[in-house]
Amino acid sequence: MSEIVDNKEEILRVEDLKMYFPVTKGLLKRKIGDVKAVDGVSFSINKGEFVVILGPSGAGKSTLLNLLGGMDKATSGEIIVGNKNIEGYSDSQLTEYRAENIGFIFQFYNIMPTLTVDENVNLIKDVTNTSKDSLSVLKSVGLLKHKDKFPQELSGGEQQRVSIARALSKNPKLILGDEPTGALDSETGVMVLDLIQRMAHEKGNTVILVTHNADIAQCADKVIRMRSGKIREIKINENPVPVKEVEW
Numbered sequence: 001m002s003e004i005v006d007n008k009e010e011i012l013r014v015e016d017l018k019m020y021f022p023v024t025k026g027l028l029k030r031k032i033g034d035v036k037a038v039d040g041v042s043f044s045i046n047k048g049e050f051v052v053i054l055g056p057s058g059a060g061k062s063t064l065l066n067l068l069g070g071m072d073k074a075t076s077g078e079i080i081v082g083n084k085n086i087e088g089y090s091d092s093q094l095t096e097y098r099a100e101n102i103g104f105i106f107q108f109y110n111i112m113p114t115l116t117v118d119e120n121v122n123l124i125k126d127v128t129n130t131s132k133d134s135l136s137v138l139k140s141v142g143l144l145k146h147k148d149k150f151p152q153e154l155s156g157g158e159q160q161r162v163s164i165a166r167a168l169s170k171n172p173k174l175i176l177g178d179e180p181t182g183a184l185d186s187e188t189g190v191m192v193l194d195l196i197q198r199m200a201h202e203k204g205n206t207v208i209l210v211t212h213n214a215d216i217a218q219c220a221d222k223v224i225r226m227r228s229g230k231i232r233e234i235k236i237n238e239n240p241v242p243v244k245e246v247e248w
Contacts, residue, residue, distance in 0.1 A: 008046035011173060011206050012068070017041050017077035019063050019229075037063040038074070039229035045222065050200035050240065051208045052217050055226035061210040062178055064226070068208065069102045069176050070094040081173065099127040103167030105177035105196075109159045111151050117162050118147040124169045137169045140203075141195060157188035164195060168205070175199065177209040186248050193219065194243040201240075219243050 019038040022031050038060045045051050053061045066072045068079060070086055073094075078085045086097055104110075111120045121134040138144045141161045151159050160180060167175050177196065181189035197219050199205040209216070217223045218241040225233040 008048070010044050011047040011081070012045040013078075013080040014044070014068075015042050015078040015080070017064070017067065017079065018075045019060075019067060019072065020075045036229045038067065040077070041226075041229075041231045043224055043231065043234055045206065045208065047206055048200055048204040049206055049221045050197055050219070051206075051222045051224065052220035053208065053210045053224045053226060054212070054214060054217050056212055058228075059226040060229040061212075061226055065176050065178055065208065065210050068174065069104065070097045099170075101173045103170045103172035103175040105160075105163050105167050105175065105180045107179045107182040109151075109156075109163045109183075111159060111162050111166070113151050116148050116150055117143060117154070117165075120151070120162055121166050121169050124166060128170055132169045132171050134165075134169055137165045140168070141165045155188065156184050157191055160184065160188075160192050161195065164192070164199075168199070173206065175205055175207045177207065179211055180209065181211075181213075190243060190246075190248055197240070197243050215246055215248060218246055 017038055018036070018040055020034040020036050023033045023035055024030060025032045041064065053064060055061050067074050074087055077087065079087055081101060086094065089097060112123070117138065118134055121137060124131045135144060135147065138147055141164055143158065143161055143165060146154060146158060151162070154162070180196065181192050184192060193216065196207055196209065200207045200221070221237055221240055223235045223237065224231055
């Protein structure tokens with residue numbers, strides 16, 4: 001499988017990345033093999049790309065995303081971000097890497113129920129000195145009028161937009177999403193996906209989204225298809241379909 005080369009600025013490169021989990025047996029936990037969650041994958045991502053990592057449950061998508069986000073350390077291989085291999089980082093360096101470089105969007109929002117919308121977004125100021133103004137970010141995701149509301153006063157789609165605003169406010173190099181529309185109805189999910197696509201195509205954010213929904217792949221600039229821990233295909237969409245034009 002050949003990697004596609006273009007003239008855009010590379011922001012991330014993965015080389016022969018592996019994540020194996022030992023399988024043990026008996027009270028003595030004798031190792032009898034490995035689960036190869038990520039099995040020798042290599043690819044690159046350019047700045048401003050909307051990338052979808054696609055595959056069925058158990059394909060290794062979420063494990064790969066956790067590695068890219070510095071949540072786990074690989075068995076072997078390299079993850080190059082800003083000319084630095086984060087797989088050589090200590091735990092404290094990985095904490096700093098996550099704080100300064102990564103914005104996470106989770107399936108179940110992960111926002112604080114006792115804080116207002118604005119306060120949830122402003123939490124980022126506790127972990128980074130490069131955060132954007134919360135009100136300008138809330139305006140960009142259509143939530144400025146809800147800034148003083150609490151999460152329970154919002155719809156599911158609005159809560160997910162709070163999560164997106166929090167990720168954006170960090171001004172990260174990479175925005176990582178793990179099934180960010182999985183808990184939403186189809187109409188609300190389209191609204192959130194449209195926002196995510198525009199983050200990349202209009203604002204220049206680099207977005208990597210994990211999903212099992214093949215329809216979303218039509219909207220991505222690059223699609224990485226995984227199965228059984230391996231990359232089966234890397235496809236470039238020269239003309240990604242706008243989210244609102246997809247027949248969901």
